[in-house]
Amino acid sequence: MKRLAKWRLISLFSILALVLSGCGEPYLSTLKPAGEVADTQYDLMKLSTLIMVGVIVIVAIIFVLILVRFKRRDDRIPKQVEGSHKLEIIWTAVPILLLLILAVPTVAATFKLADVSPMDKKNSKALVINVRSHLYWWDFEYPGQKIVTSQDLVVPTNEKVYFNLKSTDVKHSFWIPAVGGKLDTNTENVNKFWLEFDDKRSNEAGNVFYGKCAELCGPSHALMDFKVKAISRDKFDAWVTAMQNVKEPQKAQSAVAAQGQELFNQSCIGCHAVTPSNKMPETARLAPNLSDFGNRTRVAGVLDHNKDELKNWIRNPETYKPGNMMTGKYPEMSEEQLDALADYLMGLKVQ
Structure with a gap:
């Protein structure tokens, strides 16, 4: 029975592997x-x-052919044919x-x-x-x-x-x-x-x-x-032109976002850049460039791109990416500060 159970598990995992191989x-x-x-x-x-x-x-x-055709039928020693050059x-x-x-x-x-x-x-x-x-x-x-x-x-x-x-x-x-x-x-x-x-x-x-x-x-x-x-x-050239036209950090679109921008300038600007120019100092390239953050499809590369997930990431990045270089680099923020900062970042759109 134990052997039967093992074979069942092997068969189950084999079928599962076959099914998963079609995923993608x-x-x-x-x-x-x-x-x-x-x-x-x-x-x-x-x-x-x-x-x-x-x-x-x-x-x-x-x-299989050799097993079937040359199966031993008596005790006679067969003719030895080693050394065939062919x-x-x-x-x-x-x-x-x-x-x-x-x-x-x-x-x-x-x-x-x-x-x-x-x-x-x-x-x-x-x-x-x-x-x-x-x-x-x-x-x-x-x-x-x-x-x-x-x-x-x-x-x-x-x-x-x-x-x-x-x-x-x-x-x-x-x-x-x-x-x-x-x-x-x-x-x-x-x-x-x-x-x-x-x-x-x-x-x-x-x-x-x-x-x-x-x-x-x-x-x-x-x-x-x-x-x-x-x-x-053509679309790539248009994208490049739009990125090159961003000379200064984009202005906040609301009062709440303006508070977020001020908070960003106090806590985040030392590592993150908000303009796409490659002339930014290295100190502003220690973390991802956020100049077009509002047009992304993921937060931190792994979370859904929405305000709630962005706040979750800022609140505790270690939960989502253990060992990341962002953890502990800024002071804790209140919910109001997180809302303001998230509003500002979600509004950063080049096109």
């Missing part, structure tokens, strides 16, 4: 590629899977051939995806984004456009976007599952790569993808997400 969203799945890099990697994954499954099937057929050549040549079939497209794809020469050319027109990872959030600088965003990465579709990756604290890993494989962000060197966001498949995903940290970096590693907005080049 188009904006967060490597099995629904949405760009040239993702397509290339997906094709390599299918090729390697096909080769592995093919080997397993052939070996299983030979195994068989040795076959089982040596076949793996080499399979490795070549897999290695050639893999090496070719590796060199193709590693080519970042256009971003290093003098007076290059390529779009370059400097990605900086922090505990536990992301910072995106557009040096050519002289703007900075945090948590929200905005990119044009149907063209290569080049990235410089660096970490400000510990090793992280930059990964947008639906668009391309991950690459580490290190403290001691800059890693470079490129991605391309397909316009048609971006539209199918609602023009929104989500990125993640793919390197264990601390207690809130699983919560280190960011949003990617993939839009046409």
